[in-house]
Amino acid sequence: MRLQGKVAIVTGGGSGFGEGIVRKFVAEGARVVVADRDAAAAERVAASIGEAARPVTADVATAAGARAMLDVARDGFGGLDILVNNAGIGHTPQPMEELSEEKFDAILAINVKAIYLAAREMVPFLKAQKRGAILNIASTAGVSPRPNLTWYNASKGWVITATRSMAVELAPFGIRVNALNPVAGETPLLATFMGQDTAEIRAKFLSTIPLGRFSTPEDMGNAACFLCSDEASMITGVAMEVDGGRCI
Numbered sequence: 602m603r604l605q606g607k608v609a610i611v612t613g614g615g616s617g618f619g620e621g622i623v624r625k626f627v628a629e630g631a632r633v634v635v636a637d638r639d640a641a642a643a644e645r646v647a648a649s650i651g652e653a654a655r656p657v658t659a660d661v662a663t664a665a666g667a668r669a670m671l672d673v674a675r676d677g678f679g680g681l682d683i684l685v686n687n688a689g690i691g692h693t694p695q696p697m698e699e700l701s702e703e704k705f706d707a708i709l710a711i712n713v714k715a716i717y718l719a720a721r722e723m724v725p726f727l728k729a730q731k732r733g734a735i736l737n738i739a740s741t742a743g744v745s746p747r748p749n750l751t752w753y754n755a756s757k758g759w760v761i762t763a764t765r766s767m768a769v770e771l772a773p774f775g776i777r778v779n780a781l782n783p784v785a786g787e788t789p790l791l792a793t794f795m796g797q798d799t800a801e802i803r804a805k806f807l808s809t810i811p812l813g814r815f816s817t818p819e820d821m822g823n824a825a826c827f828l829c830s831d832e833a834s835m836i837t838g839v840a841m842e843v844d845g846g847r848c849i
Contacts, residue, residue, distance in 0.1 A: 603830040605630030608678040610670050610723075612661050612715070613688030615642025618738060618786060621818020622685055622825045627653045629826050632678045636661070636670045637688075661688045661715035667722040680730075683829045684723055686716045687738040689756075691793045694749035705752055712756035716763060724771065731775040734829045737764045738821075739780040739840055745848045757782075761840045768838030777837040779828045784844035786816035812845030 609626050613619035615637030623633050627650050636659045637643035643656035657673045659666035674681040689712045692704055716737060727733035742750060743757030764780040771778055785806065807813055824843045827833055842848050 602630035603826060603832060604683075607631045607682040607829075608634075608674055608680050609683035609685060609829070610634040610636055610674055610681065611685040611687055612636045612659070612670070612719070615639050615646055615656075618783060618816075618818050618821040619685075619687040620646050621820075621822040622687060623654065623822075624650070625819070625822025625826045626683075626829075629830070631683070634670055634673045634677070636666075636673075638666075661686075661719065662710035664718055664722070667715075667718040670719070671722050671726065675726075681723060681726055681733070683734045683736070684719060684727075685736045685738070685825060685829070686719055688715060689738060689740075691753045692750070693793055694747075696749060697751040700752055708752055708756050712753075713759050713763075716760065720767065724776070727776050728771075728774045733776045735767065735771075735776065735778040736825055736829055737778070737780040739764065739782050741782050741784045741842060741844045741847050744782055744840070744842070764840060765838045772837060777833070779833070779837060780840040781821060781824055781828070782840050782842045782844060782848070783816040783821055784810055784847040786818070786821070810845040810847045811849065814845060816843055816845070 604626055609631050611619050611623050611633055614623045614635035623635055626633050632653045635643045635647045635654050635656045638660050640658040647654040647656035655673050655677045657669055659669045692700055737760050739760040740757040742754040743761045746754035761780055764778055768778040820843050
């Protein structure tokens with residue numbers, strides 16, 4: 602029960618890695634706000650867990666979405682200890698100059714601006730209590746970029762740098778900030794990254810991962826639980842690779 606008594610917000614908690622993190626946190630004693638722009642997904646996950654989870658429909662790329670998440674944490678569970686910025690989107694492999702401006706703006710809004718908005722809303726609360734943990738979900742794409750995913754790669758590189766900068770600035774307030782760098786996993790984003798989901802493309806993708814498999818929601822939940830627990834009280838500013846050796 603490494604997170605006993607903790608209150609967490611997990612964005613994009615209605616599926617994929619986010620759902621894995623939610624379930625692990627609850628199993629370890631936390632109460633969790635399941636935030637997702639897909640109301641049905643958030644409600645499904647929260648309903649399957651019970652009283653330890655509360656759903657909230659929130660667009661993380663808006664200030665109103667960030668406020669809604671914090672309100673549910675405070676009103677429903679009495680506070681906030683952990684923020685997991687997991688929500689993210691990608692784009693299909695294509696030459697960098699061919700990505701539409703609309704898609705570029707969406708990537709920046711969800712992968713980048715959402716972290717700023719969440720920090721603007723929640724950091725003052727965490728500073729006031731002089732404790733907390735923030736976990737940003739980055740990607741191996743920010744460390745070892747794949748071609749034709751340039752703007753997604755760049756957004757995740759930003760997340761890694763932001764994590765390190767946030768860690769330095771917030772350390773005096775007792776707030777730790779870390780990141781996870783997963784390789785692609787069995788989530789709704791997998792087909793997007795690969796362009797199309799075929800046995801041949803999967804085999805080619807897996808050949809770049811030494812351990813020979815994708816990241817799973819359970820992998821992410823386990824790593825996230827450690828970094829957000831008191832066991833990691835001396836760890837901040839780290840971008841931990843959960844990638845089966847992909848970045849070696």
